[in-house]
Amino acid sequence: MSRFTKYIAGAAILLALAAALACGNQDATTPAQPGDTGGTQPTAMAQEPTAMAMEPTAMMQQEPTAMAQEPTAMAMEPTAMAMEATAAPTATESTAMTNQGDSRLATVQSRGTLICASNNSLAGFGYINDAGNTIGFDIDLCRAVAAAVLGDADAVEFRPTTAAERGPTMQSGEVDMMSRNTTWTTSRNAQWGNFAPTMFYDGQGFMVPTNLGLSGMLDLEGAAVCVQQGTTTELNLQDFINQNNLSIQVSTFPDNISTNEAYLAGQCDALTTDRSGLVSTRAGFANPDDHVILAGTISEEPLGPVVPHGDEQWYDLVTAVMAILIYAEAYGVTSDSVPTAVTGNTAVDRLFGLEGAYGQETMGLSDTAAQDIIRAVGNYGEIYDRHLTPLGLTREGSRNALWSAAPCTDCPKGGQIYTAPLR
Numbered sequence: 001m002s003r004f005t006k007y008i009a010g011a012a013i014l015l016a017l018a019a020a021l022a023c024g025n026q027d028a029t030t031p032a033q034p035g036d037t038g039g040t041q042p043t044a045m046a047q048e049p050t051a052m053a054m055e056p057t058a059m060m061q062q063e064p065t066a067m068a069q070e071p072t073a074m075a076m077e078p079t080a081m082a083m084e085a086t087a088a089p090t091a092t093e094s095t096a097m098t099n100q101g102d103s104r105l106a107t108v109q110s111r112g113t114l115i116c117a118s119n120n121s122l123a124g125f126g127y128i129n130d131a132g133n134t135i136g137f138d139i140d141l142c143r144a145v146a147a148a149v150l151g152d153a154d155a156v157e158f159r160p161t162t163a164a165e166r167g168p169t170m171q172s173g174e175v176d177m178m179s180r181n182t183t184w185t186t187s188r189n190a191q192w193g194n195f196a197p198t199m200f201y202d203g204q205g206f207m208v209p210t211n212l213g214l215s216g217m218l219d220l221e222g223a224a225v226c227v228q229q230g231t232t233t234e235l236n237l238q239d240f241i242n243q244n245n246l247s248i249q250v251s252t253f254p255d256n257i258s259t260n261e262a263y264l265a266g267q268c269d270a271l272t273t274d275r276s277g278l279v280s281t282r283a284g285f286a287n288p289d290d291h292v293i294l295a296g297t298i299s300e301e302p303l304g305p306v307v308p309h310g311d312e313q314w315y316d317l318v319t320a321v322m323a324i325l326i327y328a329e330a331y332g333v334t335s336d337s338v339p340t341a342v343t344g345n346t347a348v349d350r351l352f353g354l355e356g357a358y359g360q361e362t363m364g365l366s367d368t369a370a371q372d373i374i375r376a377v378g379n380y381g382e383i384y385d386r387h388l389t390p391l392g393l394t395r396e397g398s399r400n401a402l403w404s405a406a407p408c409t410d411c412p413k414g415g416q417i418y419t420a421p422l423r
């Protein structure tokens with residue numbers, strides 16, 4: 001039983017509203033609270049590019065319900081360990097599976113589509129828009145890989161995957177990759193598939209109704225907290241409780257919708273997930289100001305794509321696509337300034353297959369794959385700005401800035417978006 005005040009008014013209306021909500025609202029345009037970033041970094045920086053970034057590029061130069069009620073039957077007991085454990089592979093006759101002896105690349109190319117496990121309910125990262133298209137920051141990585149290997153960013157079949165379905169889905173081999181707010185952990189890396197470089201650095205936070213007046217995470221003593229099963233969130237919450245000797249009522253739910261509904265209906269005093277997920281969710285609430293994301297994080301959540309185990313060429317290829325997105329931004333090349341003739345800048349020319357190479361042949365990429373990718377989806381910064389900036393996930397000064405986004409060359413502290421040099 002929570003120590004928090006119970007409210008009941010408006011619960012029925014809120015439930016109806018909540019039914020329309022996913023983890024994030026499809027039309028999420030409400031800015032986040034000032035200072036919200038996915039992974040915060042205390043220093044404000046990044047106005048001027050460093051030497052690397054300046055490398056010339058020749059031509060381009062929820063109605064606060066605040067009511068803490070007893071969890072309903074939908075709430076389940078914490079199942080953290082059980083849900084995080086991986087299930088045995090379940091794929092049977094999936095045509096999507098790599099044929100024996102074939103490389104993943106050959107399978108994708110003969111199929112003509114890339115199969116990508118995705119989220120369809122997290123505004124900004126992966127969701128279905130009003131036109132019925134799957135779009136988002138994570139989604140654009142799938143599109144970039146499709147552009148690289150099929151020459152068509154639209155040749156992607158998305159497989160919506162809940163948190164708990166991720167392990168079995170990856171193990172089955174039924175998808176070619178997964179790009180879906182997924183935290184890179186050692187056990188997942190060993191059991192699910194190989195994680196390519198992190199696309200978004202995050203940490204777990206808590207959202208509470210503003211009128212509870214909480215000033216910090218430790219004020220959650222005695223509270224009821226809603227969390228989704230099959231996530232690192234669930235595991236971290238338990239650690240947080242244990243480490244701080246807190247008495248917290250944990251209620252777990254199978255997906256975003258039920259988790260958010262329970263929070264909005266006042267079954268919990270707090271909702272916990274990755275901070276970016278909280279920002280996205282809050283932006284979709286009818287009255288975002290009625291909810292506040294508490295300061296601080298309780299974990300590290302490096303979110304990135306996963307590829308099935310067992311095909312190093314495919315892993316190297318997806319990793320290279322990430323590098324292309326990131327270095328295109330570092331070199332200042334955008335979707336409308338992709339070079340098609342030698343520029344004289346060796347780094348840019350190598351990236352775009354105009355002179356030199358970075359291993360394309362070994363990876364099975366065409367020399368000019370980067371041209372197709374950047375033209376189709378833009379560079380990392382363009383993807384970020386298209387999907388995450390409108391949510392209020394400020395990039396500047398955050399961990400998700402480019403490594404080179406430092407205020408001066410003598411103080412090289414940019415963000416953490418950094419990857420293998422293309423050479």
Ligand SMILES: N[C@@H](CCC(=O)N[C@@H](CS)C(=O)NCC(=O)O)C(=O)O
Pocket residue numbers: 023119121122161162163164181182183184228230231232233254255256273274277278301303
């Ligand atoms: N980053 C964490 C949490 C990821 C996660 O799945 N978050 C939830 C809440 S925002 C979600 O996306 N749920 C969608 C679903 O399962 O349908 C993890 O990898 O375990």
